Amino acid sequence: MSESKRAINLNAGPGALPLEVLQQAQAELLDFKGTGMSVMEMSHRSKEYDEVIQSAESDLRELVGIPSNYKIMFLQGGATLQFTMMPMNLLPASLSADYIVNGTWGKAAVKEAKKIRNVRVAGTTEADGFKSFPKNLELDPQAAYLHFTSNETIHGVEVFDEPTPPAGVPLFCDMSSDFISHPIDMTKYALIYAGAQKNAGPSGVTVVIVRDDMLERVPGNLPVMLDYKVQAQNGSMYNTPPCFSIYMVGLVFKWAKKIGGLSAIEKTNRAKAELLYKAIDESGGFYSGHAVPEFRSLMNVTFRLPNEELEELCAKEAKKNNIIGLKGHRSVGGMRASLYNAVTLEGVSELVKFLKEFQRVNG
Numbered sequence: 001m002s003e004s005k006r007a008i009n010l011n012a013g014p015g016a017l018p019l020e021v022l023q024q025a026q027a028e029l030l031d032f033k034g035t036g037m038s039v040m041e042m043s044h045r046s047k048e049y050d051e052v053i054q055s056a057e058s059d060l061r062e063l064v065g066i067p068s069n070y071k072i073m074f075l076q077g078g079a080t081l082q083f084t085m086m087p088m089n090l091l092p093a094s095l096s097a098d099y100i101v102n103g104t105w106g107k108a109a110v111k112e113a114k115k116i117r118n119v120r121v122a123g124t125t126e127a128d129g130f131k132s133f134p135k136n137l138e139l140d141p142q143a144a145y146l147h148f149t150s151n152e153t154i155h156g157v158e159v160f161d162e163p164t165p166p167a168g169v170p171l172f173c174d175m176s177s178d179f180i181s182h183p184i185d186m187t188k189y190a191l192i193y194a195g196a197q198k199n200a201g202p203s204g205v206t207v208v209i210v211r212d213d214m215l216e217r218v219p220g221n222l223p224v225m226l227d228y229k230v231q232a233q234n235g236s237m238y239n240t241p242p243c244f245s246i247y248m249v250g251l252v253f254k255w256a257k258k259i260g261g262l263s264a265i266e267k268t269n270r271a272k273a274e275l276l277y278k279a280i281d282e283s284g285g286f287y288s289g290h291a292v293p294e295f296r297s298l299m300n301v302t303f304r305l306p307n308e309e310l311e312e313l314c315a316k317e318a319k320k321n322n323i324i325g326l327k328g329h330r331s332v333g334g335m336r337a338s339l340y341n342a343v344t345l346e347g348v349s350e351l352v353k354f355l356k357e358f359q360r361v362n363g
């Protein structure tokens with residue numbers, strides 16, 4: 001299949017993967033490095049697989065700049081299971097944790113954590129329809145941790161300056177949909193997690209990065225698969241890991257390094273998002289952005305048309321033009337274009353061209 005036949009894939013997750021990565025996986029599918037088998041078929045205890053998981057880890061460490069006092073884990077259960085594992089492992093029963101809520105995912109994280117431990121909402125923008133990140137936070141100086149979501153995938157709200165927790169309170173972040181989309185200062189965080197299928201690979205694996213001192217909090221009696229310490233001590237291989245998904249994220253990390261790392265990736269992502277937001281802002285109100293400009297996501301661009309019939313038609317017409325995934329999340333409606341790392345600037349130009357033509361005909 002030629003490149004020209006590939007869709008302009010704006011799906012929110014699973015989302016687009018780099019063509020080069022898919023081509024390499026395809027080339028290695030039947031015979032991985034002379035083993036005569038696919039990565040899917042080999043023992044996770046083999047020397048060849050060990051090299052796969054070790055290099056995925058070391059490439060990620062280099063790509064993001066993760067110091068040696070952090071463990072990297074490749075876990076299953078999606079980002080959603082982290083909503084449970086975090087409080088189970090790192091929130092002692094005698095304390096509570098603070099959560100900042102600026103969208104559906106942060107709200108879900110609170111709901112799950114409450115089933116396990118005491119949780120406070122330190123700030124929320126729910127009353128305003130999740131268009132921004134809360135400005136006035138009420139932070140508990142005794143909190144076991146402060147949790148936030150750097151990019152709310154459904155509402156298209158991204159925060160670029162992480163909140164500053166009170167002294168001594170560790171910062172945790174759900175980075176599922178903007179992980180490896182721009183540089184971060186890892187030392188500001190004690191824990192980061194990201195379901196891979198938004199920006200870093202296929203579904204089936206969740207990257208969890210945790211600072212070593214956090215592991216001292218892990219209680220001794222947790223079910224083994226839910227225990228960060230067991231997972232970290234066993235290099236994510238206490239049981240059979242999601243071998244192929246880890247292989248795929250490893251290829252994505254190598255690709256990200258090859259194209260210049262996170263600064264170069266951020267530059268392209270900014271150019272892509274600016275192009276689309278500009279088209280929205282210059283449409284004379286035919287298209288209107290959801291998030292307030294300061295918190296507009298570079299990853300998930302959410303916008304509305306004058307009515308739902310036009311939104312329906314727009315997504316349908318886009319599909320005819322090979323532009324896939326433009327419909328917003330079923331819970332909020334509207335339109336959403338997810339511009340993950342693998343979506344090209346050319347793809348976004350095509351989208352903008354399409355939106356202008358759609359307005360000309362229907363505006």
Ligand SMILES: *Cc1c(COP(=O)(O)O)cnc(C)c1O
Pocket residue numbers: 013077078079080081105149151152153174175176177195196198
């Ligand atoms: C998609 C998403 C989740 C849920 O991820 P799963 O891997 O499907 O559990 C959580 N948080 C954010 C920010 C997301 O985008």
